[in-house]
Amino acid sequence: MRTMDDYEMEPAEQEYWLSQVARLVDELDPVPPGLVARAQFAIAIEDIDAEVELEAARWAESHSLVGVRGGAPGTITFFVGDLTVMVNVTRTGEKQRIDGWLVPAGEHGVEVRVADHGSSATTADEGGRFVLTEVPRGTTQILVRMNGGPKPRTVVTPTVEL
Amino acid sequence: MGAVTELHTARTNPPWDGLEGAERHAACVLAARAGDKAALDVLVAELTPLVWHIARGGGLDRAAAEDVVQTVWLALLRHVESITEPKALVGWLITTARREASRTRQRGSAQVELSPEVAEHVLSTEPMPEAEALRTERDRQLWSAFHKLDQRCQELLRLTVLAGRAEYRVVAEQLRMPHGSIGPTRGRCINTLRALYHDGDGGR
Numbered sequence: 001m002r003t004m005d006d007y008e009m010e011p012a013e014q015e016y017w018l019s020q021v022a023r024l025v026d027e028l029d030p031v032p033p034g035l036v037a038r039a040q041f042a043i044a045i046e047d048i049d050a051e052v053e054l055e056a057a058r059w060a061e062s063h064s065l066v067g068v069r070g071g072a073p074g075t076i077t078f079f080v081g082d083l084t085v086m087v088n089v090t091r092t093g094e095k096q097r098i099d100g101w102l103v104p105a106g107e108h109g110v111e112v113r114v115a116d117h118g119s120s121a122t123t124a125d126e127g128g129r130f131v132l133t134e135v136p137r138g139t140t141q142i143l144v145r146m147n148g149g150p151k152p153r154t155v156v157t158p159t160v161e162l
Numbered sequence: 163m164g165a166v167t168e169l170h171t172a173r174t175n176p177p178w179d180g181l182e183g184a185e186r187h188a189a190c191v192l193a194a195r196a197g198d199k200a201a202l203d204v205l206v207a208e209l210t211p212l213v214w215h216i217a218r219g220g221g222l223d224r225a226a227a228e229d230v231v232q233t234v235w236l237a238l239l240r241h242v243e244s245i246t247e248p249k250a251l252v253g254w255l256i257t258t259a260r261r262e263a264s265r266t267r268q269r270g271s272a273q274v275e276l277s278p279e280v281a282e283h284v285l286s287t288e289p290m291p292e293a294e295a296l297r298t299e300r301d302r303q304l305w306s307a308f309h310k311l312d313q314r315c316q317e318l319l320r321l322t323v324l325a326g327r328a329e330y331r332v333v334a335e336q337l338r339m340p341h342g343s344i345g346p347t348r349g350r351c352i353n354t355l356r357a358l359y360h361d362g363d364g365g366r
Contacts, residue, residue, distance in 0.1 A: 158232035
């Protein structure tokens with residue numbers, strides 16, 4: 001590859017290349033439509049205060065291939081610290097059924113929020129399993145509320161399209 | 163009468179109203195601490211492009227960058243009480259976004275045993291642009307050249323573009339670069355971009 005590091009570029013030419021980068025930023029790689037609204041939804045969580053330890057979970061790589069890209073049901077996983085949560089989504093007519101498994105197991109509260117559709121909540125059984133039925137489809141966030149430790153912990157995910 | 167008018171004004175005009183840059187961010191952080199949820203929404207609306215371009219400049223695909231943007235805002239929700247310098251929010255966001263992008267990248271490269279059709283998506287060396295955004299040969303060449311730059315250059319050039327805009331002047335301060343000037347590092351990045359672009363064109 002040739003290098004032109006020794007070549008002093010004219011200001012006008014620098015401006016030209018910066019305008020090309022601006023085109024890339026604005027036209028080729030813009031902020032995805034709806035991302036601001038999804039982020040605002042993700043942080044609009046009730047019952048969060050200084051008494052609760054809030055932790056942001058990460059989706060495992062696969063969610064972009066299952067939920068976002070195909071829009072098809074399947075299994076997705078999120079995790080934070082020592083907690084891993086597997087979630088299986090099954091279509092039931094217009095709605096869907098969510099089967100989940102918390103590892104390590106614990107009888108924690110699980111809440112599924114869907115934008116413009118409120119939320120559904122349940123409690124996992126002692127094996128860490130939980131089921132939510134008739135969950136509307138849409139921009140979805142999952143919360144796990146854990147009360148075991150010295151301070152209540154709430155784990156929240158980024159939104160996913162289900 | 164006067165007191166009533168004052169109260170009314172205080173209610174309709176949020177504390178960040180009329181402020182710009184670091185002062186505006188600080189007013190939003192302080193209002194968020196006091197429980198004003200709209201204050202965080204303002205920050206998310208105005209500073210998501212900054213966080214997005216840090217994540218993309220860090221080499222993440224669009225889906226992963228979306229998650230990083232949301233994770234950074236969740237981190238702000240978590241840390242809003244403890245940010246020591248509300249005026250330096252932009253610096254905090256840049257640092258947090260870089261760290262989160264780097265974590266995500268490391269996790270991605272640690273993945274093994276991908277099926278061929280999955281690997282095709284995940285292992286592409288250039289993060290994919292907006293679907294069908296690359297309409298012309300010129301666009302494809304620009305995209306390809308830009309993503310051959312090292313990550314430092316990619317981030318710096320993206321931030322330079324943002325910093326050139328009035329609403330992001332605070333980014334220029336963060337980069338310690340006078341508005342409109344071309345620092346030596348940026349000059350090197352632009353030179354390299356041009357060379358890569360022409361190489362992609364058959365070395366014309």
